[in-house]
Amino acid sequence: MTSKVYFLSWDMRNELYNFLKSAMIFNHVKSRNLLAIKIHFGEDGNEGYIKPKYVLPVVKIAREKNAYPFLTDASTIYVGKRSDACHHLLTANKHGFTVEKCECPIIIADGLRGNTEEKIEVNLKHFKTVTIAREIYNADNFIFMSHFKGHEITGFGGALKNIGMGCGSKAGKYAMHHLSKPTINQKLCGGCGTCVKHCYQKALSLVNKKIAMDKEKCAGCGQCIVNCIFKVFKLKWNEDPPAVQEKIIEYAAGVLKDKKSTYVNFLNHISKYCDCFALAKNEPLMNDVGIVAGIDPVSVDQASYDLVNKAFGKNFFKEIYPEIDPTIQLKYAQELGLGNRNYELVKY
Ligand code: SF4
Ligand code: SF4
Structure with missing residues (x-):
């Protein structure tokens, strides 16, 4: 069994709207849906995040279906410019995510201080329940727009990480990151x-x-x-990378429980570190590849991983993180039934 994954090369990125329409992957978007478009607005000073102009075609498709799209993300556990809703909105605004440019509002999903949350029962290996941002829980359905790049703990970060880690409230993120209390x-x-x-x-x-x-007494909420x-x-930051990847996948299972979604991965500005870092050394390490989309987050991430490695000429992620096996997240996600690692690539 395979899943269809759609691919648009980076030099044709201005065709994003037509590409997404032709892929017909938005059947889950229904009239009057409160539709969460989950994205990372980029840490202050970071350059790798998906740019607002690519949000507009997605919003347009949602609006054509009479849905009510909103852009969203949850707060970080580290101290930065996205660790509360106030700073997060200012950072998003600074990076151009405005109502005027994106034609939809931004709602920070876990509230002012990152503790507006809901628990979802999953009964899996690491977690019985996962703690996710409340407005993710309240959304009718999703579109995940994910920047695909290297990640310092999971090897790569794509759709699965955007779902699992990205939708956790502070307490959820803390639970995924490690078991010990802060020092x-x-x-x-x-x-x-x-x-x-x-x-x-x-x-x-x-x-x-x-x-x-x-x-x-400490619950490790952060x-x-x-x-x-x-x-x-x-x-x-001493959690075993394999366990972190599995925990992220268990969170993704909770987020996607009884919900439907489309996944759009951006394979550009492929850097060593994630978009939470605003470092000069977080420069792209290879040429931009393209945009990958589909309704199966496992196949979308697997195809993104394969396309990056093919474009690089060898395994890019092994090169930047030889000690991490980033495919653990793909294997465990497939094991939990979140999708399929086998895919058919359909080029636009
Ligand atoms: S650790 Fe000390 S300085 Fe920091 S918030 Fe608490 S009381 Fe204030
Ligand atoms: S001491 Fe523990 S429970 Fe209290 S705020 Fe810090 S992490 Fe949360």
């Missing part, structure tokens, strides 16, 4: 008390004007990390 560098603490107010588990207190944590501007709290 504290007391020397950096100014004793302001902000994190204490934001710790809903009441795991934090000030002792002699320095922060102290009750690890038994709120203290985001709310301390003095960077007292740190994540331990």
Whole structure:
């Protein structure tokens, strides 16, 4: 059994609207659907994110079907310009994602502070429930627009990662990233008390004007990390990459439960790191390839992976991350029934 995957070469990118229409992959978009178009707006200073002009053809198709599309993403657990809805919207606006340019509104899916969330039962190997952004839960259906590039933990990031990690609330993202509690560098603490107010588990207190944590109470939600501007709290990025990939896939299974979606991957600005990084060294490492679309997230990511490697002349991802096997996410997603690694490539 194979899934159909549609491919538009990068030099024909201005044909995006006609390409998507001809692929006929938007049958799930229905009249009066509140349709979430999940995208990454790019960290402040990052250049790799999908540009707003490519959103417009997708919005146009949704509107032709009388759906109500909105652009969305959820907050980050690291401290940056997308770690609360206020900064996230300003960053999106700065990168050109405006109502005027995209012809649809932006809604940050997990609320002002990243804790507006819903739990979905999955009963899988790592998680019994997953904690996802509430407006992802509330959306009728989805379109995932994903920038396909290298990723420092999962080897590559594409549609599956955009679904699983991208739709988790802060607590969800934290649960996927690692099991341990944040570490504290007391020397950096100014004793302001902000994190204490934001710790809903009441795991934090000030002792002699320095922060102290009750690890038994800590749920690993990440709120203290985001709310301390003095960077007292740190994540331990020590999770086994295979386990992280599997956890992301279990989150994707929760997000897609009882929902339908289309996936559009952009194989351009293919960098070593993800779009959360605003580093000068996050430059593209190869020529732009094209746009891949379909209704099966596994085949869309598998085809994207194969097309990048073919264009590079050898395995690009092994070259940049020799220690990571990025196909774990594809294998586990297929095992959970999210899609098929076998595909038929239909060129536009
Ligand atoms: S927010 Fe940071 S500086 Fe303020 S009390 Fe908490 S750890 Fe200390
Ligand atoms: S990670 Fe732990 S200590 Fe920090 S806010 Fe969440 S529950 Fe509190």
